[in-house]
Amino acid sequence: MLKQAVVLLGYACNLNCRHCEYGEEDRKLSLTERQLEQIADGFKPKKVNLMGGEPLLSPLFDRALEVFSPSPVTVQTNGLLVPQKLKQLERVRQVIVSLEGNKRWNDYLRGKGTYEKVLKAVRLLKEHSIPVLLRATVSRQSLRQVDYLLKLAEKEADGIYFYPLLGEKFFLGEVLWLFERMSKYKNSWIDLPSYFGYLGAGGFCAAGESRLAFFPDGTISPCQWMNKFYYLGRIGDDPSLVWENVETFCRLKRPPEDCTSCQFCWTCKGGCMLLSSFPCPLKYREFVQVREGDGFKQERARELKVLLRGVVTC
Secondary structure, X not given: OOOEEEEEOEOOOOOOOOOOOOOOOHHHOEOOHXXXXXXXXXXXXXXXXXXXXXXXXXXXHHHHHHHHXXXXXXXXXXXXXXXXXXXXXXXXOEEEEEOOOOHHHHHHHHOOOHHHHHHHXXXXXXXXXXXXXXXXXXXXXXXXXXXXXXXXXXXXXXXXXXXXXXXXXXXXXHHHHHHHHHHOOOOEEEOOHHHHHHOOOOOOXXXXXXXXXXXXXXXXXXXXXXXXXOOOEEOOOOHHHHXXXXXXXXXXXXXXXXXXXXOOHHHHOOOOOOOOOOOOHHHOHHHHHHHHOOXXXXXXXXXXXXXXXXXXOO
């Protein structure tokens, strides 16, 4: 049985964000109803994250909720179709809505008028008692948006998490500042094992270990960011063969030499395999000592562990 399945229903989207990696040809790709059933029957996921593109735009969205029931489902959306899909969203565990920063910055990246529509969607979800988290991509250029987003999430949502822009080169001081800012807010985190280590918990990369991603072209990968790097099989393949490839992948996940002195190295295993440009503060002993003596950060780690039991993120 698979702990977490990330299912990308299709790449079609009603936005054209500046940092989106999918082109026009990609947006034509979509899973089929049969493939949804093969994922559910062959892997029996305990938790599911429906993504896209824009999952609420997919003609398979309603069917996906049926196929994966009664597993708790997370829906990751840009928020624009929330009012039209509110009835269906009352059946999910929580909704993750993308928001990049204040109105000027968000609308620059995602399109004019999207900030107000997203905020309206978040408030609508809260009015109907549907748990909602914010998600933001973080780059060196968007670090100035972090404080704004943390305060907004504290007021409007149930939490917020960040994910670094792939390929972005961060400096250690920037990472430490980011970790410290997030640690001051409840239910806020960055989806990296090093952040949970910074809080005093043994964070780990779920790719392959507890998560598989299923793509609109039918491929299966350890996580939703690895489809161009690691191929485990195709939807419809014998699941036992896919699991053999998963076991091989997990055996190859070993911590780099410069991580072996860290107490979390065999849970973290070097962190996200795609973010080598994001420096880990735990490699610097002076920061480890501060972390180990900070009860406030460890309390934040305990709060996050409770929250994340029902959430599929990244």
